[in-house]
Amino acid sequence: MIICSILLIGTLPTKAQSVIVVSDPNSSGDISLGMGGSQFEWWSFQTKYMWNNRKSELLENWRSVPVKFLRYPGGTPGDHYVWDNPSASHGYNASQAADFYIPLYDSDPANVSFYQICQEVGATPVMQINVLFKNSWKQYVDPSSLSSIREGAQWQAGLVADCLAKGLNIHHWEIGNETWIWLQPDEYALIVEEYSAAIKQVDPNAVIIACGLSSTVGPFNVSWWSPDTSRTANTNHAADWNDAVLSRKTSIDYIAPHYYMSYTTSQTNATAWFESTRQVIWDSVQLTELDDAFTRNSVSINDVKVFPTEWACNFIHSVPGGGGGYPADRWKLYYYQLGNGLNEAHFFGTMLNKVKTDLAIHHSLDDSATTYLWGVNQYCNGQPLEHPSQLAMKMWGHHLGNKRLNRTYYGPTLSGNDLVYTFASMKDTGERYLVAINMDPNNAYPTSWFANVAVNRYAEISFMQNTTGTGLGGDNFDAWNNNPGGQPNAPIKIVQYGSKVINNGGSRVDVSQVPPGSMLGIAIYNQMSNTLNDDIGSPSPSGSYTLNGDVYNIQSSGTRIGGTADSSNYTYCQLDGDGAIVARVNSLTNTGSQAGAGVMIRQSLNADSKQVSVVMRPDGSINSLSRQAVGGATAQTAVASAAFPRWVKIQRNGNLIKTYYKNSSGAWSLIAKYTNDMPSNIYVGLAVASGSAGNLTAANMDTIGLSGNTN
Missing domain, CATH: 2.60.120.200 (Jelly Rolls)
Structure with a gap:
């Protein structure tokens, strides 16, 4: 039942207020712990240098989200990471430097490896299978040849067998990365079927992840690809691609779209950029395609679940390197501004509302470029930084593994959309959590949460906001960096307060003001029992x-x-x-x-x-x-x-x-x-x-x- 619904009749808030009424858990199931995943790009993001010099900060950041899945070798590197000898458990790349990159595994525990990091973080490894090459650099898989596909599948199955022989607990295998760049739907569907069969013959417990597609992509010039140099404008449509992949539903456990929620034109004003991206997320066109594909192909979540193995907002315009290279002026980017953190927090909540989405991996949750820069002491006085998206995911992290709570929202809207985005959940142990994101960059709103708990319980209130007073914009990277000889400034912070659940017409937590463009988190702890x-x-x-x-x-x-x-x-x-x-x-x-x-x-x-x-x-x-x-x-x-x-x-x-x-x-x-x-x-x-x-x-x-x- 909905708590306090009678109380609210005739006393609904004005447009300057928001009220969230929470009821019992809904029937859509628990939120997977695996929603808090991160990419681990072996060639640019995490290096041996970083791990050897900043291990404690990296571990603390990942554990505090918490990161429960790490993807290796990460995105595009997965298309170039070829095992020249599966039993060696290391990758081959023409430019690889053994003293720089972190390998999959090392038998000497004194040497860092991806598998060792997963164990220390407490994360499940997700491994990418290379379907571009077979057994060595530039030995391409020919998708028109079944024998070539099977040769590639057997070579990759050798890696799976070697991991099992070494006692590595690796069972999640992703069949390629963004293969729609150079393949056509039927070609990839056959590759998925053959690679899945080869892997599961070696490891019956293998979890197979296939590339999905969230929107039309292309044209791509893939004339570099030797099997068919005529593909100078390879284009794929989401419906065709997903239908082909889901036709092999017995071969896969997950379908993996890559969600990049972006406003496609670069803005010069941070507020305008935030509002434009906010609308893209409200529309959520990319999220509807897979729903439609499941319906078209009579696929249920008992057959296949959704696992976005990359997601981000404004990637090309905001993530350092996302637009190519690391020129100096790219540091003054939306990536370091509060608006993008709020956009990503908003989109993550939208994904949580999609029950088919069982796991998710953020493209840059580890803040690759900043991590590298403070590691080599070139910026920020060598001190660790966290960008707004990582801070937002820490606030979302409380909800992972919880039961979703039904909630009713009364408050300001814009074009039928809630201006204060809300989400509530409850742990099996009874703690309750609320996220409220003020999507209005101009106005603050008092917020009350009718939480259906006993009074006098401890409530912790957290805000993620810009503490410099520059709102959603501000030159935040410079603000972090420009403090010579001292600790770097952190303009965007999580600030936490303590409070009580009160009884004033119903058990509730009141927050007098949720600032414009900010993220609120409320955690209601349990009382001590069995004392x-x-x-x-x-x-x-x-x-x-x-x-x-x-x-x-x-x-x-x-x-x-x-x-x-x-x-x-x-x-x-x-x-x-x-x-x-x-x-x-x-x-x-x-x-x-x-x-x-x-x-x-x-x-x-x-x-x-x-x-x-x-x-x-x-x-x-x-x-x-x-x-x-x-x-x-x-x-x-x-x-x-x-x-x-x-x-x-x-x-x-x-x-x-x-x-x-x-x-x-x-x-x-x-x-x-x-x-x-x-x-x-x-x-x-x-x-x-x-x-x-x-x-x-x-x-x-x-x-x-x-x-x-x-x-």
């Missing part, structure tokens, strides 16, 4: 806690949190995998300078366990603490005094753990980040110590929020 309470380190007298509504009153005589072993009271539950804990520390009795109250995650209930905690002291100062080895010393980072009450937070993403406090402006500020290797299943909760042996202190904390799989 246990123990003393850590056997302090005396024993500690205890009481719970009144969402308020925890905790007593402890523990002498300290830190050192080589803790002595504290701990109110906790368990967390399996990634997640976060948030609490507001309202008060703490001053029983000593080492008294502390806050949040903690720990490997075990032993006093000397690995742990990370954020605690407030009686004087209002904040300490971030991390013990990275059992019985080891505890590292400490202090933040200057701040008045009670104060919010504190720990975020866990794999082995990367970040600690935060809420600053005077209400936004979260990072205190420290640690690499703390703990098992997947850990303890998470509230820690209190008195700092004075034998004396009880009293702490008051509320609005406890938990995200992740807790029990």
Whole structure:
């Protein structure tokens, strides 16, 4: 049922407001985790130099999206990456430099490889099969010859067999890249059938991905292609191509269109460019073709699903190198401007509404060129940057793996389209997430989310916006780069705030203003449940806690949190995998300078366990603490005094753990980040110590929020 629908009758918002009413999960199924994929182009985007010098930043960026699929060798390189010897597991290219490119696999774990990176990121590898060449450079597959096709299929199946023999968990195989450039529909359909059969004979669990087509393309001059030098104007129509591919539906698992949502004429005004692309996305003509093709060919999502293995907005006009080369003036491009990030966030949501779209790979999510430039210390003082699309995908990342929620939107529209794009989802664990993208570059809107949850739950509010006041435009690359001798500026940021779900005519989260041209994310965390309470380190007298509504009153005589072993009271539950804990520390009795109250995650209930905690002291100062080895010393980072009450937070993403406090402006500020290797299943909760042996202190904390799989 729709929550609060009666409340809204007669009180619908004016055009200056937006209200989103959320109901129960809809029946269209879960959102695939694999929607957050990224390309991995071996020859220009990621190099050994980058990995060896910027590994931690690359891993953090991919994990935080999270990236669950990586495509190799990536786009056009896949048409030139030929295995001269499948058992060598390396590619052959006339210009390849072994000290520059990252190979598929290396038996020495000390040497970087694509497969090793997939394991460290936690991503599934998607491998491209080359259907242009057979067994060596310039030995073309002749699509008019069945024997030539089968020769190429057997050669590529040899690579699949070699990967299995090496124990590599690679099963997703894409049959070529944009093969509609040089092939015709029936030619490619036969290639798909033969290559699929050869691969599945070697690996029955192989997942076969075939090239799809989202719009008419061409003409392409492919006279360089030796089998048929007469093809100087090769053109393909989407309907013909997709019909031919889907006629081989028993040979494939996915069809892979490449979506490039672009305004085809270059604009000189960032707002005009944003609005023009916004209309292209609203029209979504490219997304309708495959729906029609499935209907024409009586194909259901039980037969074949959709897997865009490349997607982006304004690629030619915005992605460095997309228009060819890297001239200096290409850095002052739409790619680095907020408008393109919002366009891509909007289009990603549009793809999520297409249930047939099960997986997706962004063309440039890793920000290839910027990554290269800051890696060689030529720009941005050698510091890592994130372009707006990557920041937007981090906000979308909360929705991956969730159930879609039905929602009703009341608010401003333009030509029948919602000016505030909204999407809501829910995890199996009960957390709820909302995205709201203000597609109006000129006006701000107050937004209320009627979320169908208990009141007093913690709600985290995030904005992606331009903090320089230059709106959708602005010379953002220069703004990043021009800070000689210091940290680079980041004009486009995600700023996070803490709030509560309130009860004012219904459980809801209110946001007073969603700025013009910005992206809002709201995450409603769970409350702590199945709570246990123990003393850590056997302090005396024993500690205890009481719970009144969402308020925890905790007593402890523990002498300290830190050192080589803790002595504290701990109110906790368990967390399996990634997640976060948030609490507001309202008060703490001053029983000593080492008294502390806050949040903690720990490997075990032993006093000397690995742990990370954020605690407030009686004087209002904040300490971030991390013990990275059992019985080891505890590292400490202090933040200057701040008045009670104060919010504190720990975020866990794999082995990367970040600690935060809420600053005077209400936004979260990072205190420290640690690499703390703990098992997947850990303890998470509230820690209190008195700092004075034998004396009880009293702490008051509320609005406890938990995200992740807790029990």
